[in-house]
Every structure is written in structure tokens, then in C-alpha cells.
Amino acid sequence: MNELSKLSATQVAQPLAAVPALPSLPSLLQGWRTVFVQEMRIAFRRPGHTLAALMFFVMVVSLFPLGVGPEPALLRRMAAGVVWVAALLACMLSLSRLFADDWQDGTLESLLLAAYPLPLLVLAKLAAHWCSSVLLLVLISPVLALQFDLSASATGVLFVSLLLGTPVLSLVGAIGAALTVGLRGAGMLMSLLTLPLLVPVLIFGAGAVDAHQADLGAGAHFSVLCALLLLALVAAPAVVAAALRIAVE
Amino acid sequence: MSAALVLHQVACVRGGRPLFGGLSLQWQPGQLLRVKGANGAGKTSLLRVLCGLLTPADGQVLWRGQPLASQREALGQSLVYLGHAAALKDELSPLENLQLACQLAGRRLAPGPALQALAHAGLRGFERRPVRSLSQGQRRRSALARLELASQAPLWVLDEPFNALDTAAVAWLEQLLHTHLARGGQVALTSHQSDLLAGVAEQVVNL
Numbered sequence: 001m002n003e004l005s006k007l008s009a010t011q012v013a014q015p016l017a018a019v020p021a022l023p024s025l026p027s028l029l030q031g032w033r034t035v036f037v038q039e040m041r042i043a044f045r046r047p048g049h050t051l052a053a054l055m056f057f058v059m060v061v062s063l064f065p066l067g068v069g070p071e072p073a074l075l076r077r078m079a080a081g082v083v084w085v086a087a088l089l090a091c092m093l094s095l096s097r098l099f100a101d102d103w104q105d106g107t108l109e110s111l112l113l114a115a116y117p118l119p120l121l122v123l124a125k126l127a128a129h130w131c132s133s134v135l136l137l138v139l140i141s142p143v144l145a146l147q148f149d150l151s152a153s154a155t156g157v158l159f160v161s162l163l164l165g166t167p168v169l170s171l172v173g174a175i176g177a178a179l180t181v182g183l184r185g186a187g188m189l190m191s192l193l194t195l196p197l198l199v200p201v202l203i204f205g206a207g208a209v210d211a212h213q214a215d216l217g218a219g220a221h222f223s224v225l226c227a228l229l230l231l232a233l234v235a236a237p238a239v240v241a242a243a244l245r246i247a248v249e
Numbered sequence: 250m251s252a253a254l255v256l257h258q259v260a261c262v263r264g265g266r267p268l269f270g271g272l273s274l275q276w277q278p279g280q281l282l283r284v285k286g287a288n289g290a291g292k293t294s295l296l297r298v299l300c301g302l303l304t305p306a307d308g309q310v311l312w313r314g315q316p317l318a319s320q321r322e323a324l325g326q327s328l329v330y331l332g333h334a335a336a337l338k339d340e341l342s343p344l345e346n347l348q349l350a351c352q353l354a355g356r357r358l359a360p361g362p363a364l365q366a367l368a369h370a371g372l373r374g375f376e377r378r379p380v381r382s383l384s385q386g387q388r389r390r391s392a393l394a395r396l397e398l399a400s401q402a403p404l405w406v407l408d409e410p411f412n413a414l415d416t417a418a419v420a421w422l423e424q425l426l427h428t429h430l431a432r433g434g435q436v437a438l439t440s441h442q443s444d445l446l447a448g449v450a451e452q453v454v455n456l
Contacts, residue, residue, distance in 0.1 A: 034352040045340040106334025115325035115355030249303055
């Protein structure tokens, strides 16, 4: 117990910093990396949340061919919509805990009081969420597309549309997660708030596959998805940061 | 430029209920700000106002002569805040949590000093265990270990820091706070144990 009362000599000798300088660009990247690595580490040590969203996605997508029956033409027609809706709901499922755990254990306050701009840290957190939870859904989607008799090229289009569209789901969904942090029934409220905002992503994501199957090309749909992604990348972190500050108050 | 944190006619309302109003004070370097009051009087709310987590319903909070809200990132480098919750991630070890807290405050931390700080906090042998396996007191020590490494941050805002600590840990924390105040740091805390930290320059706020 002697160690408890020991203070290091360096600590006693160190003077207080006068006026701290604002973080430089390398320092900002360091802040981003810190949060990203921490979130990925936590996700790997708590795989239950990730696996729950993945299993939900697989089950919902797989139930449709069983329910509709073995009609290849009908399955091909509905494939993109089913996969996209399932991805959207699975994403909502994983987003519902995005800030709730941080709020409960007090680490959300640490983020709000960090020496880095909050939108930057939010972006790191969302990037980690997408990589740890949503990317798996995207990667498994070509396998699930086999159940719908999609051609290889249509499957490729579906994969690219999910790759471009699902980050928007994370970014926009996080706004709802931030606004409802700490509220009872936050998951349901978050879905009600954000699902209407995500309708364009759903339309252009699923529409890309439909357009490809109709030989119209999916380029225009991909362009719109890219535009939505850029817009969400710029706006969502700042909105989420503002929502978190309001929610914590 | 004054390093003092100034509250000018600050009022706080929570859930439609006014907690306090017209509160003015200057929290000077080297000074302990002791916040006293009954349960629900607004002690935690005042601490949250001091570090910018809560916007006052009225009045101004100034730090270095400027509104607090306009210098959040700079404040983040100069502040250590420990609230009711320990701000620890259950999945991470005390060592990882400590490194994370320091990095979020803009300070790089090598494992050596972090391990030393945890040893001083009485957590030798527990540094790499998941926080979820620690007792309540050990979790509190783990959270407080960041104070060992926060000598560069002048503002320490601590909500009931002595809670869940045994006698030895209380003595360790007292010495940390004494040292910080002696080198010109500022400590604001709420505590129901008024006999602690006797003999330091202090300002008492009764809510």
C-alpha cells in the first residue's frame, strides 16, 4: 500500500502548461485514429452485437425465397429490394446501441470534452461502426443473392450499391441515435426519425440493380449514391455532434 | 490573460426546476473549489457547467477571459473531468482505458508511465485485465489514475472523487490533489467528506 502514497518525482516537478495550442493536422489524425482503433477493439471483444445484426440480415433475406416460393423471375425482380430493406433494418439494429453504451458508462462525456473537434471523433466512431458491423453485411450479400437467382453482373451491381449506400445508412442513422441517446424506447424512436430520411438511399440502391437488369445501366444510380454519401460525410458528423451535445445536456 | 475560470450570474434549470441562480465566482489557480449542498441541490450540475457539458440557463462562464463554449478543444487539453460514472470501457483493460483518456486529452502516453500510474493507484497486477472484472473500488481507482498523468492539465473537476475508495486510496488521492494545488492547479469537487483536504486555499459554494 506504500505505492498508493507515492508520487513520481517527475509529476511533482512538472510545471503547468500555460496556454495549450490547438491540435495540428497530424494531431487531428491521431485523434481520429485513437477513437477508430478503440471502437474496433471493443467490437472485436464484444462480437455479439455484430453477429446479431449479421444473423438478422441473413435470416430476413433468406425468409423471402422460402415465403414467396421457387419462381426465379419473381425472385430476381424482388432481390435488390429485399436485400436493401434487410440491410437497412440490420443497420438500424446495430445503430441503436451506437451512443447508448457510451452514455451509460460515462465515456460519451469524455468524447465531448476531448481535445479534438467532436465531429472528427464522431466520424471515427461511425467509420468503426461501418467497418465492424455493416461491412460484413455487404460482404455476405453476394452469397445471399444466390437465393434470388441473380446474375453475376446484377450481383456485382448490388454489391457496389450496398458499398456506396450503407455508409449513408450509418451516417444518417447516427443522427437519430444521437438525438435519442438516453431516452426510453430509443431504438424505435430512432427508426421512426431516420427511416424517412433514408428512403432516397433505398430507392437508388435497389434501383441500381433494377436499372441494370433492364439494360439501362446503373451509372446514374451510382452517381446519386456517391452524391448522397458525400453529402452525408460532410453534414452528418456535425449534426450528430450537435445532437450529442443537446442530448447530454 | 487570467487563467481563472469565472462564473458571472450563472443560473441553472433542470427539468423545469431552478437549481440555483445569480451565482458568480472566480476560480483561481491554486484554489480548491468545494461545492456543497444537499442531494438534488445542483452540485453535479454546477460541475458540468464548469466544464462546459451543461449550458447555463442564464449568465456566462468565462475561461481565460473568453466564453467557455468558444474554446472547447483547448479546454479539453486543460481539463480532467470525472463524473459519477467512471468513464471506463468494460471491454478494455485499465491500461487501455488510461491510454485512451490521455490520448483524447491530446497527450500521448507510453505504456511505462501508464503502468506506473496504475501501480500508484494500487492496481498492480490488474493493469491488463478487462475492467468488467474489477471491483467498484478498483474501477474508481482506475478512473482516478489519469490524475497521476494529468499534471499538464490545470483544471480538475471531480464529482464525488472519494466515493468507493478505501483509506489508503483516499490518502493517495488527497496527496495527488494537494500536489496539484501546490503547483498552481485548480480543483473543483463535490464531496460529503468535508474533513478532507484541510489546509488548502479553498472557496466554498453552498447550494
